[in-house]
Amino acid sequence: MGFFLETLISGLMTGMLYALVALGFVLIFKASSVFNFAQGVMVLFAALAMARLAEWIPQWTGIESKVLANVLAFIGAALLMFLVAWLVERLALRHLVNQSETTLLMATLGIAYFLEGVGQTVFGGDIYKIDIGMPKDPIFVLKGLFDGGLLVDPEDLVAACIAAALVALLALFFQKTTTGRALRAVADDHQAAQSVGIPLSRIWVIVWCVAGVAALVAGMVWGSKLGVQFSLSTLALRALPVVILGGLTSVPGAIVGGLIIGASEKLSEVFLGPFVGGGIEIWFAYVLALVFLLFRPQGLFGEKIIDRV
Amino acid sequence: MNQVASQTIAVGADPAGAEGQNWSRKIGEVILEARNISLRFGGVRALTDISFDVREHEIRSIIGPNGAGKSSMLNCINGVYTPTEGSITFRGKTFSHMNSRQVAEMGVARTFQNLALFKGMSVLDNIMSGRNLKIKSNLFLQALRIGPAEREEIRHREFVEHIIDFLEIQAHRKTPVGQLPYGLQKRVDLGRALAMEPQVLLLDEPMAGMNVEEKQDMSRFILDVNDEFGTTIVLIEHDMGVVMDISDRVVVLDYGKKIGDGAPDEVRANEDVIRAYLGAGH
Amino acid sequence: MFYRENGQFKTSYRADQQIFAIAQDRVAVLALIAFAFAVVPFVASEYLFAAILIPFVIMSLAALGLNILVGYCGQISLGGAAFMAVGAYGAYNFVMRMPGIPLVLAMLLGGVCAAAFGVVFGLPSLRIKGLYLAVATLAAQFFADWLFLRIKWFTLDSASGAVAVSGLSILGIPLESSPAKYLFCLTVLAVLGLASKNLVRGAIGREWMAIRDMDVAAAVIGIRPMYAKLTAFAVSSFILGVAGVLWGFFYLGSWEPAAFSLDISLKLLFMIIIGGLGSIMGSMFGAAFIIILPIVLTRVLPWFASLLHVQITTTAATHAEFIIFGMLIVWFLIVEPHGLARLWSTGKQKMRLWPFPH
Numbered sequence: 001m002g003f004f005l006e007t008l009i010s011g012l013m014t015g016m017l018y019a020l021v022a023l024g025f026v027l028i029f030k031a032s033s034v035f036n037f038a039q040g041v042m043v044l045f046a047a048l049a050m051a052r053l054a055e056w057i058p059q060w061t062g063i064e065s066k067v068l069a070n071v072l073a074f075i076g077a078a079l080l081m082f083l084v085a086w087l088v089e090r091l092a093l094r095h096l097v098n099q100s101e102t103t104l105l106m107a108t109l110g111i112a113y114f115l116e117g118v119g120q121t122v123f124g125g126d127i128y129k130i131d132i133g134m135p136k137d138p139i140f141v142l143k144g145l146f147d148g149g150l151l152v153d154p155e156d157l158v159a160a161c162i163a164a165a166l167v168a169l170l171a172l173f174f175q176k177t178t179t180g181r182a183l184r185a186v187a188d189d190h191q192a193a194q195s196v197g198i199p200l201s202r203i204w205v206i207v208w209c210v211a212g213v214a215a216l217v218a219g220m221v222w223g224s225k226l227g228v229q230f231s232l233s234t235l236a237l238r239a240l241p242v243v244i245l246g247g248l249t250s251v252p253g254a255i256v257g258g259l260i261i262g263a264s265e266k267l268s269e270v271f272l273g274p275f276v277g278g279g280i281e282i283w284f285a286y287v288l289a290l291v292f293l294l295f296r297p298q299g300l301f302g303e304k305i306i307d308r309v
Numbered sequence: 310m311n312q313v314a315s316q317t318i319a320v321g322a323d324p325a326g327a328e329g330q331n332w333s334r335k336i337g338e339v340i341l342e343a344r345n346i347s348l349r350f351g352g353v354r355a356l357t358d359i360s361f362d363v364r365e366h367e368i369r370s371i372i373g374p375n376g377a378g379k380s381s382m383l384n385c386i387n388g389v390y391t392p393t394e395g396s397i398t399f400r401g402k403t404f405s406h407m408n409s410r411q412v413a414e415m416g417v418a419r420t421f422q423n424l425a426l427f428k429g430m431s432v433l434d435n436i437m438s439g440r441n442l443k444i445k446s447n448l449f450l451q452a453l454r455i456g457p458a459e460r461e462e463i464r465h466r467e468f469v470e471h472i473i474d475f476l477e478i479q480a481h482r483k484t485p486v487g488q489l490p491y492g493l494q495k496r497v498d499l500g501r502a503l504a505m506e507p508q509v510l511l512l513d514e515p516m517a518g519m520n521v522e523e524k525q526d527m528s529r530f531i532l533d534v535n536d537e538f539g540t541t542i543v544l545i546e547h548d549m550g551v552v553m554d555i556s557d558r559v560v561v562l563d564y565g566k567k568i569g570d571g572a573p574d575e576v577r578a579n580e581d582v583i584r585a586y587l588g589a590g591h
Numbered sequence: 592m593f594y595r596e597n598g599q600f601k602t603s604y605r606a607d608q609q610i611f612a613i614a615q616d617r618v619a620v621l622a623l624i625a626f627a628f629a630v631v632p633f634v635a636s637e638y639l640f641a642a643i644l645i646p647f648v649i650m651s652l653a654a655l656g657l658n659i660l661v662g663y664c665g666q667i668s669l670g671g672a673a674f675m676a677v678g679a680y681g682a683y684n685f686v687m688r689m690p691g692i693p694l695v696l697a698m699l700l701g702g703v704c705a706a707a708f709g710v711v712f713g714l715p716s717l718r719i720k721g722l723y724l725a726v727a728t729l730a731a732q733f734f735a736d737w738l739f740l741r742i743k744w745f746t747l748d749s750a751s752g753a754v755a756v757s758g759l760s761i762l763g764i765p766l767e768s769s770p771a772k773y774l775f776c777l778t779v780l781a782v783l784g785l786a787s788k789n790l791v792r793g794a795i796g797r798e799w800m801a802i803r804d805m806d807v808a809a810a811v812i813g814i815r816p817m818y819a820k821l822t823a824f825a826v827s828s829f830i831l832g833v834a835g836v837l838w839g840f841f842y843l844g845s846w847e848p849a850a851f852s853l854d855i856s857l858k859l860l861f862m863i864i865i866g867g868l869g870s871i872m873g874s875m876f877g878a879a880f881i882i883i884l885p886i887v888l889t890r891v892l893p894w895f896a897s898l899l900h901v902q903i904t905t906t907a908a909t910h911a912e913f914i915i916f917g918m919l920i921v922w923f924l925i926v927e928p929h930g931l932a933r934l935w936s937t938g939k940q941k942m943r944l945w946p947f948p949h
Binding site for chain 3 (some may be wrong): 438
C-alpha cells in the first residue's frame with residue numbers, strides 16, 4: 001500500500017510538471033486557435049538561454065552571488081522569449097491569419113525547427129546545468145502511518161508548488177485584468193474582438209510572451225531536474241495527452257489533465273508494465289486520453305465543437 | 310425538361326401528375342405527419358407541441374416570423390435534431406427519432422438555409438454526391454474503374470447532367486462551388502437534393518437573398534419539380550407573394566407554436582397570423 | 592499558345608471523365624512515364640538512385656497514402672510512419688515465417704496488416720475531430736514504436752528490434768541492383784497511384800471529400816460517415832503499409848523501430864502540405880521537395896560559407912539546415928498555403944493564355 005501511494009504521489013507531482021508545459025499550449029490555443037507544436041522547443045530554448053546566461057553573466061559582470069546571477073539569467077531569458085514572441089507574430093502569424101488549423105500547425109513546426117537550430121547555434125548543443133538551489137535529498141513523510149514513511153522527492157514537490165503558483169497567477173490575470181479580458185474575447189471570436197477595437201496582433205504577442213514565460217518556468221524546473229538537453233523538447237510530446245484530455249481551451253483542464261496523466265503513467269508503468277515488456281508509459285498516456293475523448297470529444301473542460309448547418 | 314427524361318428518372322412519382330396542369334394536380338394521401346413535436350435546447354423551447362400533415366404531391370409552406378422555429382422543424386423531420394417529444398410518421402411508419410441517413414434512404418431530401426455545399430468540390434461533383442445512395446459498386450471495382458464501375462459512373466453522370474440542364478447551370482459544371490455567386494450556389498444545393506430522386510423535398514428558404522428574377526427562376530424550378538416528378542414539397546419561405554402563389558397549404562409558426570394551418574387565403578385572413586407578423590399593438 | 596484546349600471537344604462522358612482530359616497533358620505525362628521507366632534506369636548514377644530516386648519514389652507513395660486520409664477525407668493524422676512500420680514488419684514476418692512466399696504477396700499482406708491497424712486506430716475519428724484527433728493519432732505512432740521494440744515476437748526475438756532482409760527477387764529475377772529496385776518501386780507507385788486516382792474521382796472519393804468539407808450535410812444526403820472515414824483509414828494505411836515495405840526492404844535493407852519514428856510522420860505531413868492537400872500530383876511534388884531540400888542544403892551551405900571565407904563544421908551546418916528548413920516551411924506556407932499543386936495549376940492557367948497576360 002505504501003509503495004502504491006509513493007508511486008501515486010510521484011505520478012501526481014510529475015503530472016503537475018506536465019501541466020506546466022501544457023499551460024503553454026492552452027494559452028496560445030485559447031487566444032489564437034493555433035496549436036503550437038513548437039512549445040516543446042520553446043521550453044528547451046528558454047532553458048538553454050537561462051542555463052547559459054547563468055554561466056555567462058558572472059563572466060561578463062563579475063557578479064559572485066549565484067542567486068543574483070540566476071535571477072538576472074531568468075530575466076534575460078524571459079526578455080529573449082519576449083523577443084521570440086514578437087518575431088513569431090510579426091514574421092509568421094500575421095501573414096497566416098485565416099489559414100486552416102493544419103496550416104498553422106505546420107507553421108509552428110517550421111518555427112520549432114528554426115528555434116532548435118538557432119538555440120543550438122547560439123547556446124551550444126551540450127548538456128547544461130540549471131542550479132536554482134532545489135533540494136535534492138529525498139524526504140520521508142507520514143512516518144507514523146507507514147513503516148519508514150513514504151518517499152517523496154522534494155524537487156518535485158517544490159516544482160509542483162511553482163506550477164500551482166503559476167496557474168493561480170494566470171487565473172488571476174485572465175479574470176481580473178483588462179488584458180486578460182481582452183484575451184478571453186479574442187479566444188472567443190477573433191472578428192468580434194477586432195470589431196470592438198481589440199488589437200489582434202498585440203494580443204497575440206502578449207499571449208506568446210506569456211506562453212514563453214510559462215515555457216521558461218517549465219524549462220527551469222525540468223532543466224533543474226534532468227539537465228538541459230535535447231530531450232527537453234520531446235517533453236512536450238509527454239504533455240500533449242494532458243492538453244487534449246483537459247481540453248485545448250481550458251487552463252484548469254491542463255492541471256486536472258496533468259494530474260490524471262501523471263498518476264496513470266507512473267502507476268501503469270510500475271504495475272502493468274512488467275507484464276507486457278515495460279516502456280509503456282508514453283503510449284499509455286495517449287491511449288488513456290483517447291479513451292476519455294471517446295466519451296467527451298472536446299476534452300474534460302474544453303468547449304464543445306458545434307457544427308451548424 | 311423533356312418527357313423521355315421524366316419517364317426514365319421519376320421514382321415514386323405519380324404518373325397522373327405528369328398529365329396535370331399546375332393547379333389541378335392530383336393531391337394524394339397524407340405522406341408525412343408530425344405529431345406533437347416539441348424541441349428544447351437547454352432552457353430554450355424551440356418548438357412546442359407542433360402537429361401538422363403533408364399530403365403527397367402537394368406544396369406545403371411553413372411560414373412565420375424570424376426565430377419561429379421553422380428550420381428547427383425541418384431539422385426534426387430530417388433527423389438532424391432529435392425532438393424532445395413527439396413523433397414523425399412517414400408513409401405509415403412512425404419514428405420518435407431518426408438518423409439522417411435513414412431519412413435520406415426513405416426518400417426525403419433537403420436544401421439548407423445557409424448552403425451546406427461541399428465547397429472544395431465542383432458543381433458536378435456536388436450534385437453527383439447526391440447520387441451516392443444509388444451507387445452500388447464497391448471499393449475494389451472503383452479502384453479499377455473498368456467495366457461495371459465505369460458504366461455505373463457514366464449512368465449517374467447522365468442523370469446528373471439532366472438535372473444540370475434543368476437548372477440551367479451547364480456553363481459552371483466544372484467550377485468549384487465556392488467560386489460561384491450566391492444565386493447559383495442555391496441552385497446547386499437544389500440540384501444535389503434532386504439528385505437523390507426524393508419523394509419529399511424540404512426546402513429551407515430557397516429564395517433568401519435573391520432578386521426578383523432569381524426568385525422567378527427558383528419558383529419555376531420548384532413548380533416544375535412538383536409538376537413533372539410529383540415530388541412533395543415542404544417549403545420554408547419569407548416572401549409572402551411566393552408563398553401565396555405556389556402553395557397548396559400553409560402552416561404558420563410563431564415562437565415555436567403553430568398558430569395557423571390551411572389554404573393560403575384562410576391563413577392570410579387569420580387574426581393570429583396577422584398579429585404575429587405585425588406585432589400585438591395593431 | 593501551345594497549351595490551348597481549342598478544338599478538343601469531348602463527345603462522350605467517358606472522354607470527359609478521363610484522368611488527363613487535355614491532349615497536351617496526356618502526351619506530357621505519357622512521355623514522362625516512358626522516360627521514368629525506359630531512360631532513367633540506364634542513365635542515372637548509383638548516387639542518384641540511392642540518394643534521390645528510390646527515396647523519392649517510395650516517399651511519393653507514402654505521401655499519396657497520407658494525402659488520401661488528410662487531404663481528401665480531412666482527418667489529420669500525425670501517425671503516418673506507424674502504418675509504414677506495421678507494413679514493413681508485417682511483410683518481414685511473412686517472408687521469414689513462410690519461406691518461399693512471393694515477394695509481391697508478402698508486400699500486399701504487409702499492406703493488409705497496416706490497413707487493419709489503420710482501421711482500429713481510425714475508430715476514434717468517428718467521435719473525435721480536428722486537432723484532438725491529430726493528437727490522438729499519435730497514440731498509433733507511439734504504440735507502434737513500442738510494439739516493435741518490446742514485443743519480441745514481431746522481430747523474431749531480435750534484441751533491439753532490428754531486422755534485415757536480403758536476396759529479394761521477383762519471378763526469379765533478382766532485385767539487387769539499384770536500377771532493378773528503382774523499377775520495382777516505380778511500378779508499385781504507378782499501379783497504386785492509378786488505383787488511388789480512380790478511387791478519388793469516383794463515388795468513394797466524393798464521399799471522402801464530402802466528409803472533409805461538411806460532415807453534417809454529408810449525413811443528410813445519405814453518406815455514412817463511419818463507412819467513409821474507416822475506408823479512408825483503410826486505404827490510406829494500406830498504401831502507407833506498402834510504402835513501408837518498400838522503404839524497409841528496398842531502401843534501408845535493414846532497419847529498427849526508430850526508422851519509422853515521429854520524425855518520418857511529420858516529414859510525411861510536410862510533404863503533403865507543401866505538395867498540396869487533396870492532390871495526387873501534389874503528393875509527389877511534396878516528396879520531391881522534402882527529399883531534395885536537405886541534399887541541396889548540404890551542398891550549398893559549405894559553398895556559401897567558403898564564399899564568405901568562413902569554415903563551417905558539420906554540426907554547425909546541421910544547425911544551419913534546421914534554421915533554413917524552418918524558415919522555408921513558414922515562408923512557403925505564407926506564400927502558397929495550398930501547396931505546389933496549386934502553384935502548378937496556376938502556372939498551367941497562365942500557360943493557357945500565353946503569350947497574352949490575361
